[in-house]
Amino acid sequence: MSTETENKKKDLIRGGQFLVKETKAEDVFTPEDFTEEQQMMKDSVKEFVDREIWPKKEEFEKKNYKLTEDLMRQAGEMGFLGVSVPEEYEGLGMGFVTTMLVVDYISGATGSFSTAFGAHTGIGTLPITLYGTEEQKKKYVPKLATGEWFGSYALTEPGAGSDANSGKTKAVLSEDGKYYSITGQKMWISNAGFCNLMIVFARIEDDKNITGFIVEYDPENGISLGEEEKKLGIHSSSTRQVFFNETKVPVENMLAGRGDGFKIAMNALNVGRIKLAGACLDAQRRTITEGVKYANERVQFKTPIAQFGAIKSKLAEMATSAYAGESACYRAAKDIESRIEIRKEEGGSHQEAELKGVEEFAIECSILKVAVSEDIQNCTDEGIQILGGMGFSADAPMESAWRDARIARIYEGTNEINRMLSVGMLIKKAMKGHVDLLGPATKVADELTGIPSFDTPDYSALFAEEKEMIAKLKKVFLMVAGSAVQKFGPQLEDHQQLLLASADILIEIYMAESAILRAEKNAKRFGEESQQEQIAMAKLYLYHAVDLVNQKAKEGIVSFAEGDEQRMMLMGLKRFTKYNNQPNVVKLRNLIADKVIEENKYPF
Ligand SMILES: Cc1cc2nc3c(=O)[nH]c(=O)nc-3n(C[C@H](O)[C@H](O)[C@H](O)COP(=O)(O)OP(=O)(O)OC[C@H]3O[C@@H](n4cnc5c(N)ncnc54)[C@H](O)[C@@H]3O)c2cc1C
Numbered sequence: 001m002s003t004e005t006e007n008k009k010k011d012l013i014r015g016g017q018f019l020v021k022e023t024k025a026e027d028v029f030t031p032e033d034f035t036e037e038q039q040m041m042k043d044s045v046k047e048f049v050d051r052e053i054w055p056k057k058e059e060f061e062k063k064n065y066k067l068t069e070d071l072m073r074q075a076g077e078m079g080f081l082g083v084s085v086p087e088e089y090e091g092l093g094m095g096f097v098t099t100m101l102v103v104d105y106i107s108g109a110t111g112s113f114s115t116a117f118g119a120h121t122g123i124g125t126l127p128i129t130l131y132g133t134e135e136q137k138k139k140y141v142p143k144l145a146t147g148e149w150f151g152s153y154a155l156t157e158p159g160a161g162s163d164a165n166s167g168k169t170k171a172v173l174s175e176d177g178k179y180y181s182i183t184g185q186k187m188w189i190s191n192a193g194f195c196n197l198m199i200v201f202a203r204i205e206d207d208k209n210i211t212g213f214i215v216e217y218d219p220e221n222g223i224s225l226g227e228e229e230k231k232l233g234i235h236s237s238s239t240r241q242v243f244f245n246e247t248k249v250p251v252e253n254m255l256a257g258r259g260d261g262f263k264i265a266m267n268a269l270n271v272g273r274i275k276l277a278g279a280c281l282d283a284q285r286r287t288i289t290e291g292v293k294y295a296n297e298r299v300q301f302k303t304p305i306a307q308f309g310a311i312k313s314k315l316a317e318m319a320t321s322a323y324a325g326e327s328a329c330y331r332a333a334k335d336i337e338s339r340i341e342i343r344k345e346e347g348g349s350h351q352e353a354e355l356k357g358v359e360e361f362a363i364e365c366s367i368l369k370v371a372v373s374e375d376i377q378n379c380t381d382e383g384i385q386i387l388g389g390m391g392f393s394a395d396a397p398m399e400s401a402w403r404d405a406r407i408a409r410i411y412e413g414t415n416e417i418n419r420m421l422s423v424g425m426l427i428k429k430a431m432k433g434h435v436d437l438l439g440p441a442t443k444v445a446d447e448l449t450g451i452p453s454f455d456t457p458d459y460s461a462l463f464a465e466e467k468e469m470i471a472k473l474k475k476v477f478l479m480v481a482g483s484a485v486q487k488f489g490p491q492l493e494d495h496q497q498l499l500l501a502s503a504d505i506l507i508e509i510y511m512a513e514s515a516i517l518r519a520e521k522n523a524k525r526f527g528e529e530s531q532q533e534q535i536a537m538a539k540l541y542l543y544h545a546v547d548l549v550n551q552k553a554k555e556g557i558v559s560f561a562e563g564d565e566q567r568m569m570l571m572g573l574k575r576f577t578k579y580n581n582q583p584n585v586v587k588l589r590n591l592i593a594d595k596v597i598e599e600n601k602y603p604f
Contacts, residue, residue, distance in 0.1 A: 005345045012338055015361040016426045018510060019474055020440045025520040029097065029334030031326050032522055038098050041083075045105040048078060049282075053109040060110045060236045061400055063228065068116045068236045069150070069194045076147015080106060081121055085129060086350055089141035096337035096357070100278045100329060108282025111404025112236035118279055119190035120144070122272045124151025127199045127212060127264050130355050131256040136214060140197060149196035154186040154215075154242055155265050162417050164201075165262045167210055169244065171202035179248045180204070180213065183222075186242040188411075192225055193238030199268075200244070201261045209262040212255035215247065222247040233403030267355060270362045272412045274336070277368035278329050280376040280408055283401060284322040287376075287383040288602040290397050291315065294387050296600055305386070309586075312593035314382045319596050320515075320537040321375040323604055328514035329372065332364040363429070366422040367507050370415045373408035380405045419503035420496060426506070427485060427492070441482035444475045448572045457580065462528060462535070463520050465581060466542050470513050472576040473549050477505045479572055480556045487560055498559060501552040508545035515541045533595040534604060536588040543583050550577040 013021060034042065052071060059067055075081055084099040085091020103121070107114035125144045128136055143149035160167040169184025182202050189198070196217050201210045217223060226241030255264055292315055295306035305311050336357050343353035358365070380402040384391030391398045409415045430437035459465040481502045484492055492499065519538035523531040550573065557569045595603055 002345070005342060008345075009342050012342060013335060014429075014434060015335075016363040016429050016435045018364075018513065019426070019477060019506070020436060022471075023513070023517060025517045025524060028327075028331045028514070028517045028521060030518040030521055031330050032518075032526075033330075033334075034097075034101070038101060041094075041098055042101050042105055044078070045080060045102055048075070048080070049106060049109050053113055054286075057110055057397060057400065060112045061394065063235050065193055065228070065236055065238045068112055068238070071113060072116055072120065072150060073147045075106065075117065076145075081117075081125075081147045082145030084121070085125070085141060085145040089129070089137055089145055091141070091145040096340060097330065097333045100275065100333040103275045104278040104281045104329070106282075107279035108286045110236070110400065111234040111283070111407065114279045114283075114404075115190055115234050115237040115407070118272065118275060119153060120151050120195075122275050123153035123268045124191065124195070124197070124199060126268050126271055127153070127255055128214060130267065130351055131212070131260070131264050132214075133252075135252065136255070140214060144197070150191055150194055151197045151199065152189050152191040152195040153268070154189050154192075154198045154200045156188050157185060158187050162414060164265055165210055167201060167203065169200070169202040169210075171204050171211060171213065171249070173204070173251070174248075177251065179250050180254070182213065182215065182244045182247045182249055184244050186244075188229070188239055189242050190237060190239055190411075192240035192242050193228060198242065199255070200249075201265060202244075204258055207259050209259040210265075211258050212261040212264045213249050214253040214255060215244075215249050231407075233400065233406055235400075267359060269412055270358050270365045273365040273369035273418065274329070274332060274358075274361075276408060276412045277325065277365075277372035278333075280372045280405070281322065281325055281329060283405065284318070284325065284376050284379045285602040287379050287398065287401055288315065288318050288322060288596065289600075291318065291383045291386040292596050292602075293600055294390070296597060298388075306593075306597045309590075311386060312597070313589050314386055315596045316537075316540065316589035316592040318379045318382055319592055319602060319604065320540050321379060322602060323518075323534070323537045324511045324515040324541045325368075325372045325375050326604075327518040328364075328511050329368055331514045331517070332361055332368060335364070336361050363422050363425045364510065366413070366418040366425070367510050369408075369412060370418050370422070370503070371507050371511050373405075373415065376405045376408060377402075416496075416500070419507075420493070420499045422506055423481065423499050423502045424493065427481070437478065437482065440474075441478040444478045444482065444572075447475070448479070448568055452575060459581065462523055463516055463538070465579070466516055466539060469542060469546060469579065470509065470516065473505070473509050473512070473545065476549055476553045476573060476576045477502065477509060479569060479576070480505065480553050483569070484556065484560060495560075498556050501556045504552045505549050508548050512538075512542045512545040533592050536591045537604075539583050540585065540588045540592065543585055543588075546577050546579070553577075 079092050082091030083094050083102045087093040128140050144151050155164050157167045171180040171182050173180055198215045200213045200215045203210050222245040224243045229239040295311050296304055298305045339360050340353045340357035343356055383398040384402055387396055387398055390396050429435045484498050515538040519534040522534055553573050561569050
């Protein structure tokens with residue numbers, strides 16, 4: 001490794017380290033940092049969606065699976081399906097940030113297309129690009145990258161959902177050792193109705209872990225499909241059961257090694273999770289834009305409803321969570337991209353580099369999946385409310401957006417599973433010595449018993465108090481999670497409600513910090529005056545984060561600490577969640593809402 005690479009590596013943040021290492025505004029990537037090439041890609045994706053997908057929104061509600069398939073083929077012709085695929089396999093070979101921005105802007109019009117796109121480019125294609133042999137990649141990836149073929153991912157079974165490694169589908173080696181015979185039932189398989197290839201997970205003999213296979217769809221080879229599932233939303237996304245009855249799969253179609261399937265499934269899901277978060281962003285922007293357009297036109301009590309404080313509050317909150325989501329998604333995407341680049345500079349193959357780069361930030365991927373999938377739900381819900389009765393009508397765009405949003409909390413690992421994973425992975429990283437939590441946690445414990453400083457802090461610099469507050473929220477996490485680890489050790493995983501509360505604290509810290517760092521970076525380069533609304537959004541997000549952290553930490557503390565220990569921790573919590581200067585929330589909201597109203601769209 002060259003000294004230059006070594007130095008770069010030292011400066012790079014590790015996954016989960018945001019909690020204990022201060023990140024500077026100039027070190028985060030923001031949507032305002034898009035290169036010219038990325039901006040062009042964004043424009044061309046938006047143009048495609050506005051021309052081909054958004055006008056057909058109603059048609060997507062009519063279970064028109066063919067429409068989704070046709071548009072996926074068009075997306076393939078435009079190169080959008082192969083953005084992250086290396087050029088040697090007929091992809092565009094672009095970086096992780098560009099991959100994120102494509103999934104972001106292509107997904108805003110309807111969850112049906114978004115799901116088909118995500119299932120194909122993510123979990124349908126990635127297992128081959130990440131784990132395939134050269135022959136497998138040459139044979140299948142170009143077809144998938146160009147949209148000649150479509151992919152799906154068959155992991156879930158009727159008896160194996162969150163417990164994905166418990167599947168009963170069997171793979172039996174033939175006597176001549178040439179093929180495996182796969183038998184079993186898969187459920188909820190996106191793109192099943194029009195795919196040419198499936199990534200199928202099955203168990204060989206009594207192996208502890210499942211194995212992945214590339215299976216070409218051929219009804220003559222023992223593969224049959226159930227009817228299309230009747231679903232709450234994503235009506236034109238094909239979701240079916242898939243039955244395998246002694247389906248013959250050549251041995252050379254095994255992915256990675258025997259028993260590696262669970263690892264493949266989990267790593268594909270890491271990428272899937274951050275991309276799913278990205279896929280929820282443009283839907284929020286569009287919901288806000290539709291909401292404010294209506295609110296500016298709709299007159300009640302002789303006043304456009306956008307002028308009412310009640311509506312302003314909604315617009316401001318919706319814009320704020322979209323802003324925080326964007327900030328956090330692109331921050332993490334760039335961190336992943338930088339890690340991948342370093343791995344490549346160290347001599348790693350594209351495959352290894354991408355795998356390890358994403359795996360490093362698996363904690364952030366889970367955080368983002370949970371946060372942004374819940375934001376889109378709230379955003380579409382408030383979108384309906386702004387439109388009143390019209391919002392409830394299927395003729396308005398909010399109704400389907402609200403139904404479509406609901407799935408994001410369930411697939412790619414439910415939000416409960418992802419919450420618990422985020423904290424569990426962080427603790428594991430600390431145990432392995434990859435992130436030093438023990439040192440900072442001990443310092444917090446000392447601080448709790450020490451005498452607090454009574455100095456008057458200098459808050460004159462932009463975000464000085466907010467950044468101090470973020471540092472204090474990190475102490476809350478270390479205090480609560482640190483004590484819980486000490487108390488319960490490995491049995492902590494049995495204390496799910498405590499893990500969930502800790503995850504909420506972790507999520508709020510990452511999201512609030514990302515919004516602040518983006519607004520600070522923009523204020524520094526474009527001038528504070530021009531960034532008033534962005535600054536207000538960062539402050540508003542933090543205000544809510546502090547409240548939520550307070551509530552969740554209290555829940556944790558009273559559940560496991562008693563007597564003096566409890567009193568001491570509650571006092572610490574009070575100190576760590578105390579503003580010296582409370583922000584004027586109504587003023588912040590009005591400032592943000594006025595900008596949204598004036599521009600008649602999500603303007604950031
Ligand atoms: C529209 C749609 C498309 C999908 N597409 C695909 C696809 O393309 N490929 C594929 O393989 N799968 C797909 N899935 C399946 C999806 O990934 C699963 O539904 C999901 O992982 C949850 O599994 P489950 O439905 O069996 O729920 P369960 O695992 O039974 O969970 C039910 C509830 O229990 C909770 N729970 C479960 N285990 C625990 C635990 N240990 N601790 C605490 N709480 C727990 C869950 O959080 C959830 O709230 C899709 C599902 C849908 C609905």
